[in-house]
Amino acid sequence: MASTDVVKGMARARRSGISVMQVRIVLLVVLLAGWEIMARSGLLYRDVVPPLETIGWALIKLLSSQAFYWNLAVTVAEVLAALAIGGSIGFMTGVLLGGSRFFGRALEPYIYYLGPTPKIIFFPIMIMWFGVGPGSKIAMGAVSCFFPIALSAAAGMRQIEAVLIRVGRSFRASQWQMAMKIYLPAMRPAVMNGIRLGLGIAIIGTLLAETKLSNRGIGYLIMQAYSVFDMPRMYALLITLFAFAIGANAIVGRFGGPAKRQ
Structure with missing residues (x-):
């Protein structure tokens, strides 16, 4: 019943001419208003939930700092390197598992079992293998x-x-031609969705590593602000992090074609 009511509500919204962007703007305004009410209500410590004006000034100050951009560049470089390494190995592994029924049945369960495991438990091993520098992140x-x-x-x-593969073979296409003309175009939506998910998780993994042991990067700045209880600066850093993640996801989404829109 609840799902039916939601569907009917969405249908009424479409008939009334309400756009998706309008709904998003209203939701954002409600969230910001709720935050401001909470900040000024006195229910929590004022420094824990600072007013939006205080966060705004902290954001301006942060964006005016050269040190912020240097640390942002460090984090971006680490995330891109992680995505390039983990993504290329993951893609080749996925092609092997998907193209071979034997290897798929033998190895894919391990990936399903290890996938949900919190990756932070591997960080001590990464430190021993790659040191405390950017390598472990x-x-x-x-x-x-x-x-x-x-x-x-x-x-x-x-x-x-299967018909696409038979067509390629009927034209006596080489393995390279099969890969470039048939396999990769057909796999593109699934692979790009995986890259978008992988990008978000790579950002999380890299930042978690930076918060645990690092002297540079956005994760380090967040923990530094938290350690001195500079909540406006910490929230400003989180806002910039959200903006970076959204922008990176939008860029990857453009390579994979337009995402589905409501």
Whole structure:
């Protein structure tokens, strides 16, 4: 019944001419208003939930700092390196699992079992292997994004229609031509969705590693602000982090074609 009411409500909204953007704006305004009411109500410590004006000034100050951009560049470089390493290994693994029924049945259960495991438990191993520098953060992000990309690539391989493969073979296409003209185009939606998921998880893994042991990066700045109880600066850093994640996801989404819109 609840789902039926939601569907009917969405249908009424469409008939009334309410756009998706208008709904998003209203939701954002409600969230900001709720935050401001909570900040000024006195129900929580004022420094824990600072007013929006205080956060805004902290954001302006943050964006005016050269040190912020240097640390942002460090985090972006680590995330991109993690995505490149973990994504390429995950893609090749997924192609192997999806293209071979034997390897799929033998190895894919391990990926399903290890996928939901919190990757932060591997961080002490990453420190021993790669040290306390950027290597351990990149490794953490690579391990995090490997699983969704591998599973998406395997699913993409299995979704290729057999008729397309028969057509390619009937034209005596080489393996390279089959890969470039048939396999990759057919796998593209699934693989790009996996990359979008992997990107988000790579950001999470890298930032978690930065908060645990680092002297640079956005994760380090967040923990630094938290340690001195500078809540406006911490929230400003989180806002910039959200903006970075949304922008990166939008860029990847453009390569994969337009996302489904409501």
